[in-house]
Amino acid sequence: MASIVALVVALGLVVIKVWAWLATGSISLLTSAADGLVDVVASIVTFAGVRYAARPADRGHRYGHGKAEAVAAFVQALLLTGAAVWLGIESAQGLFVPRVLNQTGFGIWVIVGSSLAAAGLVGMQTLVVRRTGSTAIAADRAHYVTDVAVNLAVLIALLLERFLGWARADAIGALAISVYMVWTAWSMAAHSLIQLFDRELDTAERTRIEVVVRGCDGVQSVHDIRTRNGGDRVFVEFHVEVDGALSVAEGHAIVDRAEKKVQQLFHVADVTAHLEPAGIDDERLDDLIK
The missing domain is CATH 3.30.70.1350 (Cation efflux protein, cytoplasmic domain)
Known part of the structure; x- marks a missing residue:
């Protein structure tokens, strides 16, 4: 249920952010939308991983299928890294050629709403992880924690652009988000590899x-x-x-x-x-x- 809810929320947020990006031209909003698109794919991977991991032991997998969750988490880390690199390049270009933004007020309201939705999803997933210990849901939660941080960075950039006229604030915010996405992906990959490589408990x-x-x-x-x-x-x-x-x-x-x-x-x-x-x-x- 947690993976299905995450998928539905992620799809909704991507549609809204793309709409806001088209209206404003903000590269940081595009960064947030792209991160959300990665979240959609990651949520699909999570759903598949959790479903497969829940299968009981069988003749070919006498230890069960639990590592499917670690595989799902590692795939999420790869997706997040790829998106971060691409967005980092886009952001760097924006530093040299600042873009004029439109309807920043609309963009601000979209980001505030997205932040609240992502925060609510993180709260639900935290409860699920505490109850089940699911690696895949934990990795998915890391995505949405990133989403909250991404949204805050976008909000700051849009506020600086709207009220102080800082033309490069949007690109700087997007670049900072890209770096944070890479750091988050590294953490997710390291955690999943502990399981995939059969590392001892502490x-x-x-x-x-x-x-x-x-x-x-x-x-x-x-x-x-x-x-x-x-x-x-x-x-x-x-x-x-x-x-x-x-x-x-x-x-x-x-x-x-x-x-x-x-x-x-x-x-x-x-x-x-x-x-x-x-x-x-x-x-x-x-x-x-x-």
Whole structure:
């Protein structure tokens, strides 16, 4: 639902901003409209990514499809970068050849309305991200946070043009927006690549996992903890050491409790533990990493 609402809002804002650009001739309004067009494409990508990521595990994808969200976020970053580069070139030209603007009052009202709509959408998406942890919606939200910043820059440029007659304010505002768009795209891409490259969870999360496992009755030690963010869930694996004299059933019960304790640490987690007799001397991932 969040991705559909974002798509509808983005389409509406693009139409209004293009109308305002045609009326005023403002390059910063064109920048904002182009950014909005990227938002439309990004929202379509987000919708597709979220739908695909929600599919359950199947024969070909036994870990699920959660990384589709990270792919969607990375595609959004690429789209935003491309738009920013093109708009940056347009803005630079405006610095050397200032353009005369028309109907700046109309443009100002359009930007104020767009800012309010984008801010409302960001608020809704923030609630969705807190509830679901969706990477794709988080990336989409970053787009609309950018939209709010873009709109504010456009508003300042139009106000300076209308009331102070600063002919280059429009181009400077558009150039600043382009730089901000590149910075936002870089942040989005970096976050999505953490998932795509199976980067470990941070040290604090790994420590929480180890503490919880060691606190389970019957667990003597734990090693070879491996974690990754799968987009829609966290994957955790570890080796549990128990008394070697226990029966397989008793050892399995201990491991089962440890897995459930770790699952409770996260919104959604797929946890797998490997049972070993305490003190076993074998090749360990921890040693290889060291």
